[in-house]
Amino acid sequence: MYGNQPGLTMCKKDRVSWHMIGMGTDTDMHGVYFQGNTIHLRGTHRDSLALFPHVSTTAFMQPDHAGIFRVFCSTLYHFQRGMNQIYEVSSCGNKDPSEQPYGMIRTFYIAAEEVEWDYAPNKNWEFEKQHLDGGWERYHRRCRRGVSRLGSHMSNVETKNALVLSAQFWQTRDFTQGHESLGKLPSVHGDIFMNHTENWIGSQYKKVVYREYTNGEFVEIKAQPPQEEHLALLGPMIHAEVGDSILIIFMNKANRPYSISAHGVEDMESGKGLPVPVTKPGEIKTYRWNVPKRSGPGPSDPNCIPWVYYSTVNFVKDTYSGLMGPLITCREGVLNEKGRRSDIDSELVLLFLVFNENESWYLDDNIKKYLNKDPRDFKPSDDFEESNKMHAINGKIFGNLHGLIMNENTMTNWYLLGIGSEVDIHTIHYHAESFLFKGHGYYIVMYLTTSMLAWRQPTQSFETSVLLSVDNRIPYSTKPPSRGASHPATAPSNEEPGKEQLYFLGKNLGPRGAKAALVILFIIGLLLLVVMVILSLTLRSARKRVAYQEVQSCALPTDAL
Template sequence: MVPPGKNYTYVWPVREEYAPTPADANCLTWVYHSHIDAPKDICSGLIGPLLVCKKGILNPYSGARMDVDREFVIMFTLVDENQSWYLDENIQHFCTEPSSVNKDDAVFQRSNKMHALNGFLFGNLPEPQACVGESVSWHLFGMGNEIDIHSIYFYGNTFVSRGHRTDVVNLFPATFLTADMLVENPGRWMITCQVSDHLQAGMLGQYSVDSCKRDAPHTEVHGQHRRYFIAAEKVLWNYAPLGYDRFSGQPLNASGSEASVYFTRGENRIGGTYWKAQYVEYVDATFKQRKRRTEAEAHLGILGPVIRAEVGDTLLVTFANKADRAYSILPHGVFYDKASDAAPNADGFVKPGAHVKPGQTFTYRWTVPKSVSPTAGDPPCLSYLYFSAVDPIKDTSSGLVGPLLVCKKGVLSADGTQKGVDREFHLLFTVFDENLSRYLDENIQKFSWRPFSVDREDKDFVKSNRMHAINGYMYGNQPGLSMCQRDRVSWHLMGMGTDTDMHGVYFQGNTLLLRGAHRDSLALFPHVSTTTFMQPDHAGLFRVFCSTLGHFSKGMNQMYEVGSCGMKDPAEQPYGMMRTFYIAAEEVEWDYAPNKNWEFEKQHLDAGGERHGDIFMNHTENWIGSQYKKVVYREYTNGEFVEIKARPPQEEHLELLGPMIHAEVGDSILIIFKNKAERPYSIWAHGVEAVDSGKQLQVPATKPGEIRTYRWNVPKRSGPGPSDPNCIPWLYYSTVDFVKDMYSGLMGPLITCREGVLNDKGRRSDVDHEFVLLFLVFNENESWYLGDNIKKYLNKDPRDFRPADDFEESNRMHAINGKIFGNLHGLVMNEDSMTNWYLLGLGSEVDIHTVHYHAESFLFKIDTSYREDVYDLFPGTFQTIELFADHPGTWLLHCHVSDHIHAGMETTYTVLRNTDNMVPYSTKPPSRGRSSPATEPPKGPPGQEHLYFFGKQLGPRGAKAALVILFLLGLLLLGLSLALLLRLRSERQRGAYREVQTCALPTEAL
């Protein structure tokens, strides 16, 4: 802390270990900011960019980059002025009646949330300018809170980020990216956040590309001319045409069901059918005959036709507006000039394609030059989407969106399908907000029984119109997701919507190949598209759904079917080793924060700080506090389930999590599971092949007191992919009620490794330490044990309990492995040790976690290795990061989302120095934000035994040497003792006994 009027000089050495990797951009984007109270300091304005470049990139005299023509820095964040240190001053200075201001008023707070680019809104950002043909490096970063999910769209030009060609990147709090762009399209182009709420609130600017008296880069194309005839039409759309939930078998309007909220018509409810707009393909420019969708296209649903092109092609898209509003078509990922620009901004050009009125037609010309081609590390075809941009929010909410593929040369066959691919599927995950549709009034008039009684602002009415859909279908009603065993399947996944549209897409029963990595789930965000591959190996019926908890239960849940198609299931292959685990579900009293000192010391009351942790840790008449009844997985020594298997020191940090299960490719895992709790539970794992998988959608539940066996095989597809590290993480949990079971505490890590990585004890032999971190906001309001906790800790009858307004918030525990405010211990390692960290994400829409390691950087792999110090984690995503610990000390590790910092999602990790000078180990935070060494030495870090030899700490090699020396000295002393005894015996025989004087052992020699 630097007091007002004082100064301090910081020295930040830029060592080789912090340099960009060969695959990284030439300059990495980082930031610096004040860290007294980081959220408040940043909202007050104290933040700036820090660029770290490869050797030789910077001019030694001017410091400017020599590898690019221009570089620009843009921060995208919702600046919350309510969090600023200067809120009171701003009220006094800028409000006309300061005394009348209620700082807790929701409208007042919303007025102070500024959706800004470098502090500017609604196009006021000073325009970055470049010349045609120049290379531009964009340094982009985000900051902020849970709603700071940003999909940054550069109109008019594409770029490469982390080896991937795109025109949209995602930013989150403390996400830093470098995007390299060759600008070749002259004009003024928009830079926007495509998240609907942010776009509407002004998060947009422009950049300018001038000719600068240069010739434009060569963008001519000589491939095919591919023609599409597409109309916008008004249609009646049913989100569940089967009329029932395929998973439960219940009618969608069954009383008390989750689906009834969306599918029950009533006096002031619309139900599940809406007027929408849809892109429809026709056979020619007369727009008289629709092009019939094939069986392979039945899954597309509300989506428009698939537009495909190869590098070198020209797309001629004739658009007829057969609807009743002005619409357009704007594509991602291709090249178009201002004559075919459909963007709605005023840029000085006449753009007839930006506003096609009802009854009119317009032909767009889009080209695919080499400059927009997939990179060498990209899949053969890049997935994009196209949409109407007259009013991007209303138009897409009404239904106007479709898929577009940009492919490498020679990838497409004569009929437009991909070579080397048997089936292609295009899935759009979005919450269609019918409240924002152009047809809301018509839908109220047509489908509600008493239209005039409808209150459009009523919370329940608004909720009933938010349809959590995949291609416009809910609760298993999507047709056409069928394939054959061993088919080569390409999945093209797209996102759209607002800041709640954070989707963790999970494919049950099979794994995906995503940029050389094996996964079974991936994250999607608005206007971001991903291509991934699957080759299913077993016939059966499987789920594909969004694992974001609120979305899963609200209908974003479908089935895909793998048919045998005349093939037999592969014969049961012999597995290398059967690894057996005895695991029980048992109920415990859990304390999220047994030590409250972190929060009390962290908040600097003398600096105006607040005690943000009180609501989570204090036990009052309305708050339960930090202790809750929960249920956890625990490992036992054998099938009698009497003796719990003691956790070794290196697993101390697991805390709430179940045992760490390790297996290699080719192994089989046998789980002997006993339910020692009071209600049914189960155990199910991501990534691995469950025996009988696909034959039943539901995992068999184990009743209280019963024992059941679950078996998982680890085929090659369950292990690390070609570009993965040696071991990758998955998660296991109970699925009887996915939401309640998880929030109640049942989850644990599963680690699958390449053959030969594990030693005879089932531990990794290739790294020094491995750590597992689960970042999750435990919502105790959704736990099975909420009633028990109210009864026990509040001493009230749950049936009669009337909670205070902040009761639910007090039960949302922002935890790392079930601990908050620095109560997670055991993250200790030696200097110069190689560590692997398994980061796990679960939860709901608030579970966006940007995991920040102070003082160290790490490598993570997608297709190759990239350097970061923050990793973005979302529900249903799991990642291994590789951290070489080379900076001794005790350092902060936390989620960088502002609310999560204040709510206690923080802890420390310690790197012990490998010298005679020990680094004191303390799990308490330093006061006043500075490193302050504790006075006591470590008691012995988990995962590594230490020997203190005459006050000196010895590492593994030193300890081994000390043991050898002690053994030799012992032999020497034994020899001396025997010689002495023989001498005494000889003296006795001579009868000349002499008194033996007491002497000291030669400890100086030791």
């Protein structure tokens, strides 16, 4: 615990195998994170992997620079309690220079600022759902009969667990009548998260977020394009290609220290045995991240893969307070002159996280403002703590996330992000649409990309389908393309769904290689056409000469006339 594991040493450029084994119970669900380097996992590039009980896996790493790094469980509950270690990379006389940036320097002006955040500005969805859900009594009776039949074969604890499961799933209020000895079961109706009472804060909280500005004066917030409206609580979407450098000019407009760091990329401050530099309130600092080849997509990845940037002053509290945003790294040639993807039509980012406001830096401020009570004298109840666990997508609950719009017959990439604790196990279901995905499932601090070809116009929704999760459905919609606008559908290969790559003679080509191959093939085809025309004319001429010679050989001699 707490970095006391010896022997995790290696040399720069070594080919290292990490063999990881998961044991234990249902609480042993781990998101293993490797700081400072990425791992190669079945043809993909990651810096995190999921480890479940009684499951083992092997990941490969080739560290590219010397330093001291951490490997830890990013399940926030486990991280707080010491599940982190140190691994050391020594140069060992290896003088091979680290990969140097050779692409663009992409500059972003980002500030951390405090806001009053509303998880559910519109509460009609959940309230109407409660009134329309008239079949719950029928399920109540059915579940109660089923548990009664099993009662003789179950212990008291098992019976209680079954009742909790049924009550939470069917959202009943009086399911425990006749089972008072089992205790009061929690309600999962949305009113505990949305209603403001003398004991519940409601849906509004003070939080801190990343926001992008137009320049280093940090006066004018950069206008958010319509396609990024869905980011909501998240910071701006940062794009970069392999070989680029990302320059973050960061200002802390909040009232406590924060920082900005990122998964996956090469942080110029990491590996020196020092934490990421802290930016105090009112200060401006510069952070630089390089994007080496290992930070970009692997052979089995799509053209772009997602990572997350966040604050590291206090990983748990900073995260629950709201500081995080998406970082997208792409293959060379994928981004256009505006820094946007040219190979697809739209990008959508979704972060699935149960925001535990009880762990936020601003809990006392929220108690003081919204409950009008002194936090020092306030004694939180179980209901109060439960009401502060917001089951959100991009910081919104119960259908309040807007901007998930796609054009009909266009290709969209969905970047799905998972962060949090052991309760953050999410199964995402898209209504009326399917998606293409080639890769591996994700868990806490895992990121993946899926592709969707939107072809239905009506508004649909997606939801997390975990049984004990609070119902959280978010609408998304497709619309016909505007007149005069061209929206080509960019679909992956039928032979390898979910993989936006081109293979030619067994070689994986990037966008630039594909264009060069197309030009070469065109020139070769043109040359072949010219050769065919020449051969055709030559053959025709030869046939005429043969026919003429045959006529000459059959002619009568002149002395016979």
